[in-house]
Amino acid sequence: MAQGTAEPAIELAGVQHSYGTAPVLRGLDLSVQRGEIYALLGGNGAGKSTTLSALLGFIAPSSGSVRVCGIDPVSDPRGARAQMAYVPENVSLYDHLTARENIAYFLALAGHDTGASVIEPALGAVGLDSQAWDRRMSGFSKGMRQKVAIALALARDVPVLLLDEPTSGLDPRAVLEFNGLLDTARERQVAVLMVTHDLVSAVDIADRIGFLTAGRIEEEQQAGEGARFDLNALHDRYAGTGQAI
Ligand SMILES: Nc1ncnc2c1ncn2[C@@H]1O[C@H](COP(=O)(O)OP(=O)(O)OP(=O)(O)O)[C@@H](O)[C@H]1O
Ligand SMILES: [Mg+2]
Numbered sequence: 001m002a003q004g005t006a007e008p009a010i011e012l013a014g015v016q017h018s019y020g021t022a023p024v025l026r027g028l029d030l031s032v033q034r035g036e037i038y039a040l041l042g043g044n045g046a047g048k049s050t051t052l053s054a055l056l057g058f059i060a061p062s063s064g065s066v067r068v069c070g071i072d073p074v075s076d077p078r079g080a081r082a083q084m085a086y087v088p089e090n091v092s093l094y095d096h097l098t099a100r101e102n103i104a105y106f107l108a109l110a111g112h113d114t115g116a117s118v119i120e121p122a123l124g125a126v127g128l129d130s131q132a133w134d135r136r137m138s139g140f141s142k143g144m145r146q147k148v149a150i151a152l153a154l155a156r157d158v159p160v161l162l163l164d165e166p167t168s169g170l171d172p173r174a175v176l177e178f179n180g181l182l183d184t185a186r187e188r189q190v191a192v193l194m195v196t197h198d199l200v201s202a203v204d205i206a207d208r209i210g211f212l213t214a215g216r217i218e219e220e221q222q223a224g225e226g227a228r229f230d231l232n233a234l235h236d237r238y239a240g241t242g243q244a245i
Pocket of ligand 1: 019024042044045046047048049050051
């Protein structure tokens with residue numbers, strides 16, 4: 001892992017991508033350091049999920065460079081994915097397996113240790129009630145599923161975490177718990193890229209907020225020393241683009 005180096009864990013530079021003839025990313029520059037939480041905002045269809053797809057190596061940009069801990073996800077997708085955990089909006093884990101079995105299964109696939117000493121601290125860290133650890137996931141709520149997905153990410157101990165609309169559909173208490181989880185990830189020096197429409201969560205937890213408009217980061221704001229973002233100003237700024245929140 002690249003801990004201690006100045007190189008950003010996530011780096012997109014001049015990235016262009018079109019689906020067919022429709023350009024989506026038009027020279028996107030974005031970087032996230034380890035121990036930093038970056039909230040990527042933008043209207044529906046702005047290209048936020050496409051940005052994550054580029055990092056995951058699901059798409060190959062027509063130009064520009066994409067690096068995850070220095071690895072190009074197009075030329076070395078396995079190497080890049082070994083550095084990343086990705087939590088999509090709708091977490092897809094196996095319903096017929098328990099939370100513990102799901103984590104063990106995906107850890108085994110990644111060639112990791114699957115012992116209780118790895119799995120239990122991760123399930124504990126995400127605050128999933130220990131009574132649920134050995135229950136099948138078919139009865140889990142959205143918030144519980146997300147906790148298991150993040151527990152898997154923590155157990156894998158990867159330096160990069162990608163989250164697509166992680167708080168959509170979570171109740172306010174679950175959002176607070178989720179923000180606490182990101183604090184844990186930050187303490188562990190994880191680089192977090194969070195795509196979101198949830199300004200409240202972004203204001204509470206992000207170190208940096210970027211607006212994706214017309215295929216590039218149109219504006220970036222950094223949380224200052226002791227000073228958080230101005231929610232009302234952000235809301236006006238966001239709604240003022242004419243795109244849906
Ligand atoms: N596989 C695909 N094939 C063709 N067009 C696509 C594909 N995926 C996304 N698009 C188009 O690319 C644009 C950006 O999509 P993307 O999913 O990245 O947006 P987004 O910012 O994540 O939006 P949302 O907030 O609605 O999730 C949209 O116009 C979308 O229709
Ligand atoms: Mg999306």
